[in-house]
Amino acid sequence: MIQTKNRQKKAITLTVNGNLHKLNIGDQPHEISPSYTLAQTLRETLGLTGTKVGCDQGACGSCTVIMDGKPVLSCMTLAIECHGSKITTIEGLADSITGKLHPVQDSFVKHSAFQCGFCTPGIIMASKSLLDRDPSPDPHHVKEALSGHYCRCISHYQVVEAVMDAADKGGQADE
Amino acid sequence: MNETYRFIGKGTPRKDGVDIVTGKARYIDDVRPGPMLHGKVLRSPFPHAEIKKIDTVKAKAAPGVRAVLTHADVPPWMTGMPRHVKVLDQRVRFVGDAVALVAADTLEQAVAALDLIKVVYEKLPAVFDMDAALAPGAPRLHDMFPGNVVSDFPAFGPNTLSKVVRGDVEKGFKDADFISEGTFGYENFANPLPIEPPGVIAQWEDEQRLTVWSGTQSASWHRWIMQSKMGFPDIRAITTQCGGSFGSKNYAPQCMFYAAALAKATGKAVKVSYTKDEHFGAFVLRLGSRFCGKIGMKKDGTVTALAGEWMVDNGAFSDMSQSQIAVGCGEAQLVINCENWNLSTKLVCTNRCPAGVIRGFGGQELESAFAPLLADVMTQAELDPVEFFKKNYVKPGGQYIWREGNLWTCRGKDYTKAMEKGAAEFKWKDKWKGWLKPTSAEGSQRTGVGVGIHGNADVGEDDSEAYIRLNADGTATIHASVSESGMGQRSSLCKMAAEILQLPLAKVHMTPPDTLVNPFDFGLVGSRGTYAVGSAVIDAAEDALKQLFGRAAPMLGVQSQDLETRDARIFVKGKPEQALTWSKAIGIMRSVTGYGEFKADYSVPNFLILFVEVEVDTDTGGIKLKKVTTATDAGRIIDPPSLHGQLFGALGSAGLDTAIFEETIIDKKSGHMLNMNLTDYKWRTFNELPEFNNIILETPFPTHRFKAIGIGEISTSPGPGAVLMAVSNALGKPLHEYPLTPDRILKACGKEKGNPK
Amino acid sequence: MKTFKHFDAESVDHVLAILARYHGKTALMAGGTDLIGVLKSEILPEYPKIIINLKTIAGMNTIKMVDKECRIGATARLADIAASGLIQKIFPALAAAAESVGSPELRNMGTLGGNLCQDTRCWYYRYPDKMGGRIPCYRKGKGPCHAVKGENRYHAIIGGKKCYAVCPSDMAIALAALDARVKIIGPGGSRLVPILDFYNVLCTILNPDEMVTEVRIPEPGKNTVQAFYKNRPREAVDFAVVSVAVRLERTGDVCKDACIILGAVAPVPYRAVAAEEAVRGRRLHEIHAADAAKAAVKDARPLSQNAYKIEIAKTLVKRALLSF
Numbered sequence A: 001m002i003q004t005k006n007r008q009k010k011a012i013t014l015t016v017n018g019n020l021h022k023l024n025i026g027d028q029p030h031e032i033s034p035s036y037t038l039a040q041t042l043r044e045t046l047g048l049t050g051t052k053v054g055c056d057q058g059a060c061g062s063c064t065v066i067m068d069g070k071p072v073l074s075c076m077t078l079a080i081e082c083h084g085s086k087i088t089t090i091e092g093l094a095d096s097i098t099g100k101l102h103p104v105q106d107s108f109v110k111h112s113a114f115q116c117g118f119c120t121p122g123i124i125m126a127s128k129s130l131l132d133r134d135p136s137p138d139p140h141h142v143k144e145a146l147s148g149h150y151c152r153c154i155s156h157y158q159v160v161e162a163v164m165d166a167a168d169k170g171g172q173a174d175e
Numbered sequence B: 001m002n003e004t005y006r007f008i009g010k011g012t013p014r015k016d017g018v019d020i021v022t023g024k025a026r027y028i029d030d031v032r033p034g035p036m037l038h039g040k041v042l043r044s045p046f047p048h049a050e051i052k053k054i055d056t057v058k059a060k061a062a063p064g065v066r067a068v069l070t071h072a073d074v075p076p077w078m079t080g081m082p083r084h085v086k087v088l089d090q091r092v093r094f095v096g097d098a099v100a101l102v103a104a105d106t107l108e109q110a111v112a113a114l115d116l117i118k119v120v121y122e123k124l125p126a127v128f129d130m131d132a133a134l135a136p137g138a139p140r141l142h143d144m145f146p147g148n149v150v151s152d153f154p155a156f157g158p159n160t161l162s163k164v165v166r167g168d169v170e171k172g173f174k175d176a177d178f179i180s181e182g183t184f185g186y187e188n189f190a191n192p193l194p195i196e197p198p199g200v201i202a203q204w205e206d207e208q209r210l211t212v213w214s215g216t217q218s219a220s221w222h223r224w225i226m227q228s229k230m231g232f233p234d235i236r237a238i239t240t241q242c243g244g245s246f247g248s249k250n251y252a253p254q255c256m257f258y259a260a261a262l263a264k265a266t267g268k269a270v271k272v273s274y275t276k277d278e279h280f281g282a283f284v285l286r287l288g289s290r291f292c293g294k295i296g297m298k299k300d301g302t303v304t305a306l307a308g309e310w311m312v313d314n315g316a317f318s319d320m321s322q323s324q325i326a327v328g329c330g331e332a333q334l335v336i337n338c339e340n341w342n343l344s345t346k347l348v349c350t351n352r353c354p355a356g357v358i359r360g361f362g363g364q365e366l367e368s369a370f371a372p373l374l375a376d377v378m379t380q381a382e383l384d385p386v387e388f389f390k391k392n393y394v395k396p397g398g399q400y401i402w403r404e405g406n407l408w409t410c411r412g413k414d415y416t417k418a419m420e421k422g423a424a425e426f427k428w429k430d431k432w433k434g435w436l437k438p439t440s441a442e443g444s445q446r447t448g449v450g451v452g453i454h455g456n457a458d459v460g461e462d463d464s465e466a467y468i469r470l471n472a473d474g475t476a477t478i479h480a481s482v483s484e485s486g487m488g489q490r491s492s493l494c495k496m497a498a499e500i501l502q503l504p505l506a507k508v509h510m511t512p513p514d515t516l517v518n519p520f521d522f523g524l525v526g527s528r529g530t531y532a533v534g535s536a537v538i539d540a541a542e543d544a545l546k547q548l549f550g551r552a553a554p555m556l557g558v559q560s561q562d563l564e565t566r567d568a569r570i571f572v573k574g575k576p577e578q579a580l581t582w583s584k585a586i587g588i589m590r591s592v593t594g595y596g597e598f599k600a601d602y603s604v605p606n607f608l609i610l611f612v613e614v615e616v617d618t619d620t621g622g623i624k625l626k627k628v629t630t631a632t633d634a635g636r637i638i639d640p641p642s643l644h645g646q647l648f649g650a651l652g653s654a655g656l657d658t659a660i661f662e663e664t665i666i667d668k669k670s671g672h673m674l675n676m677n678l679t680d681y682k683w684r685t686f687n688e689l690p691e692f693n694n695i696i697l698e699t700p701f702p703t704h705r706f707k708a709i710g711i712g713e714i715s716t717s718p719g720p721g722a723v724l725m726a727v728s729n730a731l732g733k734p735l736h737e738y739p740l741t742p743d744r745i746l747k748a749c750g751k752e753k754g755n756p757k
Numbered sequence C: 001m002k003t004f005k006h007f008d009a010e011s012v013d014h015v016l017a018i019l020a021r022y023h024g025k026t027a028l029m030a031g032g033t034d035l036i037g038v039l040k041s042e043i044l045p046e047y048p049k050i051i052i053n054l055k056t057i058a059g060m061n062t063i064k065m066v067d068k069e070c071r072i073g074a075t076a077r078l079a080d081i082a083a084s085g086l087i088q089k090i091f092p093a094l095a096a097a098a099e100s101v102g103s104p105e106l107r108n109m110g111t112l113g114g115n116l117c118q119d120t121r122c123w124y125y126r127y128p129d130k131m132g133g134r135i136p137c138y139r140k141g142k143g144p145c146h147a148v149k150g151e152n153r154y155h156a157i158i159g160g161k162k163c164y165a166v167c168p169s170d171m172a173i174a175l176a177a178l179d180a181r182v183k184i185i186g187p188g189g190s191r192l193v194p195i196l197d198f199y200n201v202l203c204t205i206l207n208p209d210e211m212v213t214e215v216r217i218p219e220p221g222k223n224t225v226q227a228f229y230k231n232r233p234r235e236a237v238d239f240a241v242v243s244v245a246v247r248l249e250r251t252g253d254v255c256k257d258a259c260i261i262l263g264a265v266a267p268v269p270y271r272a273v274a275a276e277e278a279v280r281g282r283r284l285h286e287i288h289a290a291d292a293a294k295a296a297v298k299d300a301r302p303l304s305q306n307a308y309k310i311e312i313a314k315t316l317v318k319r320a321l322l323s324f
Helices: A038-045 A103-110 A120-133 A139-145 A156-168 B017-022 B057-061 B107-114 B130-134 B169-175 B219-229 B253-266 B276-281 B321-335 B363-381 B385-392 B416-426 B489-501 B528-556 B582-586 B640-651 B712-716 B719-731 B742-748 C012-021 C035-041 C078-083 C085-090 C092-099 C104-109 C112-117 C170-177 C273-279 C286-296 C308-321
Strands: A011-016 A019-024 A064-067 A070-073 A086-088 B036-043 B049-055 B065-069 B098-104 B118-123 B163-166 B178-186 B199-204 B209-214 B234-239 B269-273 B288-297 B303-313 B341-348 B399-401 B407-409 B440-442 B445-456 B464-471 B476-479 B508-510 B563-566 B569-572 B575-581 B591-598 B606-617 B622-633 B691-697 C005-008 C026-029 C050-053 C063-065 C069-073 C181-186 C189-194 C211-218 C224-231 C242-251 C254-263
Touching: A038 A064, A064 A120, A070 A120, A070 C104, A103 A120, A103 A156, A103 B017, A120 A139, A120 A156, A120 B017, A139 A156, A156 B640, B036 B107, B036 B253, B036 B276, B049 B098, B057 B065, B065 B107, B065 B253, B098 B107, B098 B253, B130 B303, B130 B341, B163 B321, B169 B288, B169 B303, B178 B363, B199 B253, B209 B219, B209 B253, B219 B234, B219 B253, B253 B269, B288 B363, B303 B321, B303 B363, B321 B341, B321 B363, B321 B399, B321 B445, B363 B385, B363 B445, B363 B719, B385 B416, B385 B445, B416 B606, B416 B622, B416 B691, B445 B712, B445 B719, B464 B489, B464 B528, B464 B582, B476 B489, B476 B528, B489 B508, B489 B528, B489 B640, B528 B563, B528 B569, B528 B575, B528 B582, B528 B591, B569 B582, B575 B582, B606 B712, B606 B719, B622 B640, B622 B719, B622 B742, B640 B691, B640 B712, B719 B742, B742 C308, C012 C026, C012 C050, C012 C181, C012 C211, C026 C035, C063 C085, C069 C085, C078 C085, C078 C092, C078 C104, C078 C112, C085 C092, C092 C170, C092 C224, C092 C242, C112 C170, C112 C211, C170 C224, C170 C242, C170 C254, C224 C308, C242 C308, C254 C273, C254 C286, C254 C308, C273 C286, C286 C308
Parallel strands: A011 A086, B036 B269, B209 B234, B303 B341, B476 B508, B622 B691, C005 C050, C026 C050
Antiparallel strands: A011 A019, A064 A070, A064 A086, B036 B098, B049 B118, B065 B098, B163 B341, B178 B288, B199 B209, B199 B269, B288 B303, B399 B407, B440 B445, B445 B606, B464 B476, B464 B591, B563 B569, B569 B575, B606 B622, C063 C069, C069 C211, C181 C189, C181 C211, C224 C242, C242 C254
16 A cells, blocks of 8 residues: 655745745645635736736636746646746846846837737747747747737737747847 | 828837836736725526525625625615616626625635525526517516616717608608618627726725726726716726726726725725626627618619618616617718618617627617618619718718717718728729629638728717826826727827927826826727827817917017927027027926817718628638728828727727627526637637738828827727628628528528438 | 645555545646636536646656557647657647647647546536536536537537537547547556547546546558548637547558547547448548548437538548548
């Protein structure tokens, strides 16, 4: 008979935008419940409200963050299962000291590739992740990479232009 | 000749752009004005029922719970036109209607407490469509609306349009060469569905002073409109960045009632933030619309008469449906220039999620229902629809009765050239093969084209006020009650002011959307941002400059009219060396404030034509949108990317795709909304984008300082009818149901049985 | 989301021990893209007390060939399956099925085991509790199937009985055509179950004390071709209205053997035996493809709103057969 360690983790560590956080699991105000999603934890516990929750059911892409190099939906991810992960959110893209925008962010501003802007952080994270993997995608790849992102204002056309433009510039923001 | 401008017409980065792309932009769920409780709503399992008993004892005793409210103990506030919607009622009228409210320390505690409220209902029979609601003996939803017909309401004054009666329809039909008659509906109750669910935070500062934060399209509505519904408290309304609205979040009266009632009961700030389920199932949908009547037309396309009844389904209650009916009646006249009208309307309530204010505002609903009838009469006459639309929209000098009941003469511009340029870009003449004829047919793939038009005279609706404060440091601050829900209008208003004041764009700012610090403005509705709000801001800027020059003139020993300014320096015209800084002219301990206003003007309608090409797969019933072209005249483009964004919006917010796949699906027996999530409610993804071109002309409109006119709202409206036409042509068969699901397409292809023989 | 206790699984045995100890009060979590939605909406009357995270079991996410058999671990991500050179080369239908699931983000999260075991998308079944109360139904153990007399455009046209919800898994359809087997481990040891036998009308045959650890797919013969087609309202973030997976063994242009599986037409993946017969031993000309298409839906008994699925199923079968 195998000895079962039926114990819940007492704490997790997350590296978010380069900062290491230790979070205790529990039901006290400063702790996170095992049922907390990553989105909830980023927004409520760590105050990183740049990650947006749209549908909260994994169907709109607005909560997308980059976890261990891949875009994932933070609303459908339990924080307790992210122990040891490296997470990048929209707050982690610009240079933290100079404030210089990431080339994708810069391109989005230049193209006004947003209207209400609520879906934008998720779209930017997915776009950034795409360019990290494939620095010169064609528009079809961009659309496919963003196919899980809902935008009701229809910023799509300007988004595709912005991502293509950022790719053309080889990931360098204009000075 | 067009003037040349420093900022106007140039694509400049949105002033909130960096905030948006870095996640700093704050939406309602991102703000924490202070410690607050969380409010939740217990919702009805039945489409129609009387609450016999509610037991809240256990819920009140649950951990963290601060208040539980039922119909017996909420404040007596009322909304609806006329007032018929309480904060909570003893009667529930749709599945998901509010039954009780809970406020607790945490959201989880509030949700948990909902399960502890025990309700005894007496079920009542329910009606889910207009036929059932109007049938003799139908259950009545509201005591004050016999027969479930909602009474007229003077939303725009005593003569508010609820019908169009002009000329002599009998004579008109006699003069007609062709007559079409029938009943057609646009009753898929699509959801504008901004990505962000609505939310409100309310806090009472004292008995009479209420502060509300909301993620809505208009701070003003949460003060000036809500005051009258709540016994005139002094409301300070603040809006955060709004994650999309399309009219639906102009305000959120229910959320605000719930938050304010719970805040009153607990003495604390309370946040009510809807889940996406609630956003789908208990917020607002498009009106249901059905037209039953006939149209007469001459061979040359002159419409001789239009008569019939427009039936409108507003669901469980009516918030602004009569306003939408009034505007719809007006907009129909803008696109069908006809001397003889007898159009009546009927507003009906049914046991489903209520309708609300939505982009297209009545006109889209009426015109979409009307589209098959128009198509039929044009088919009879074998008229090219582009020629028909060009002939029949209201041109300068043409007349229409607008929403408030007055007859207006159009002072706008001729859109014919825009329509022709759009047709040329789209290659309409090559693609149009005649009515019910495909553009191409190869195997199971058939393509077809369609066209639609929409116009709106609300671009100058309602009043606006603005202040501009010139500061000694060479900056300017615009005070206007304008929220940002995606149009980029806050940036565009800064551009207009910067152009007048000749300040760098970075030196012009706007106060936050907060009614405490801003004068009245009706908000960004009906494409009024450019003309109405813009004119007030421009007026204020000019007033401020006049005062500034008034101060500077004696210092420079010249007359005011001899002065000009650039980058916060004042010059004598032609003598740039004779100059003064703003700082000197204003004085470092002073400022200069200009006031501007705009008074409603319904004489300048805008128009937009939209062409679509579709490919229909007759073996799967699938529709692929291949190409969309819009064409319009904006007078003068203020900000190109923002305007293009508004036009691309034709594909969003319950617009064009309401003809292809968007619909709210409700169980016809139980009234449950079944597709209230973003998987089951269909929307267009990135990899299904058609080629999309916008043709925007710039014919100066003298009504505006920069010769501009607003266009944004109307792009969604011509799409549904155009798609119906395009698919009908592709298949060679008239189709008139929205949306054109595979089921309907395959039926039209004669494959409805489907079963192998 | 209501809270629960959360355990990271250390091994399959560890999972079995937890399942045995907290019998029926647990839920297995892999990618979470389905389960978390089920929990958030509280669609089921029973809420799990314990969530067991399977992703922490080492080595259960691999894709490898062992003795002419491809073994894919239950926690292999759909994105990894879709991108695997091995899968793309030997099982293109499976790669296509994986690629058709959800969105790139969902595929980065969702796993093979999770895709096979996900709960149905029936909209009555998934009605969120906090919008007036969940809807009891046959599948939940109480009441009728509301789709029969209600809104049934996406429900079963074949083999519905008491519950007309369809199996939502795309991977199951491709795997069934590829003759795959599911490895199930329980207290009594392990067993290998053909995919088609893995499902029953109300879900899967998994007992509450069992789990799926792996899927095994035999290497197809040299002259085998395969295809997966999925019809859906939207080209991403959508479930199949109808899907078809086909595997043919051929000699020249003559079909020696065929396996044709339809998805989203029945409560379980549906093997269109009559369609297979229609093509077996024949040349793949259009006329036979049409015969096969007809035969594929011969048992269809559509509900009030879903007869159109028959036409789509026929079209997909035809197109799949003619794609080779």
